[in-house]
Amino acid sequence: MINKQKNNPKKSASFTKILSFIVSGVILLSCGGTGDDSSTELVIIQNTGSDTMVNLAQAWAEEYAKIDSNVSVEVSGGGSGTGIAALINGTVDIANCSRKIEPEEIEKAKLNTGKEPKEYMVGYDALAVYVHKNNPIEEISIEQLAEIYAENGKIVKWSQLGVTLPDGASDEIILVSRQSNSGTYHYFREAILGHGKDFRLGTRDLHGSKDVVELVSKTPGAIGYSGMGYATPAVKMLKVCKKAGETAYEPTVENTLNFTYPIARPLLMYTLGEPAAAVQKYLDWIHSTAGQNVVKETGYVPLTLMHLK
Secondary structure, three states, rough: OOEEEHEEEEEEEEOHHHHHHHHHOOOOOOEEEOOOOOEEEEEEEEEEOOOOOHHHHHHHHHHHHHHOEEEEEEEEEOOOOHHHHHHOOOOOOOEOOOOOOOHHHHHHHHHHHOOEEEEEEEEEEEEEEEEEOOOOEEEEEHHHHHHHOOOOOOOOEHHHHHHOOOEEEOOEEEEEEOOOOOOHHHHHHHHHOOOOEEEEEOEEOOOOHHHHHHHHOOOOEEEEEHHHHOOOOEEEEEEEOOOOOOOOOOOOHHHHHOOOOOOEEEEEEEEOOOOHHHHHHHHHHHOHHHHHHHHHHOEEEEEOOOOOO
């Protein structure tokens, strides 16, 4: 939780004088030392959770440090589930999530801490579908993705999509996914596979968003999903449509904001009840134009102007 570190008091009194104070039972307390009212406190905000958001959260923390040198935002990843678990245990000030907190998680937090999690939308992320840069496919439908990723799905080869991989690469579709504590994993499962359905066996489940893109870049027959902010020249982001034959859209800022790209999601932060003053000030800054500029600069989608404070 939020910590404060105080500067050491100045030792201006002599040993004899200090000893006499102790003997007489007089204890002098001062935040900044004897006769010095200029000391400051370092406030540490603990911020953990979504791996999708970790680069963005770190960029926010670094930019905010330039504005308020008395606040240090300590950022760590581990997945949305990790952030929510820390929130439930009361050991974090802000939990980053690329999925909404679930009702049972809210109840656990209330039971354990006596406080209800409070949600803050801080941006959007277009969840991109990645293939190797040399893969000739350009677009895919949500129906096709479900048949590729879902348990008992029928699409297991690129040729079933009319695709022939170059340089004699294997026709097998190699599935790259995320580990189950990831908010991206949960969102993709609900948005693509459908409620109550699960992934097929044999997916390569990776810890981080960056890891997904890196593996796809090295594997000609692979397909994976990750935030659009992790794109590199070694991979291709596919256009996506809801059904085959419909217009497919690229994962861009514009297409996310106008709701034409079909697999975009909000980026969320959670606190336990009303946050401390320093945390609230930080969240207000994230919602400001300056904070939202960081969202855009790191490859994510800022909130529309109507959301900005």
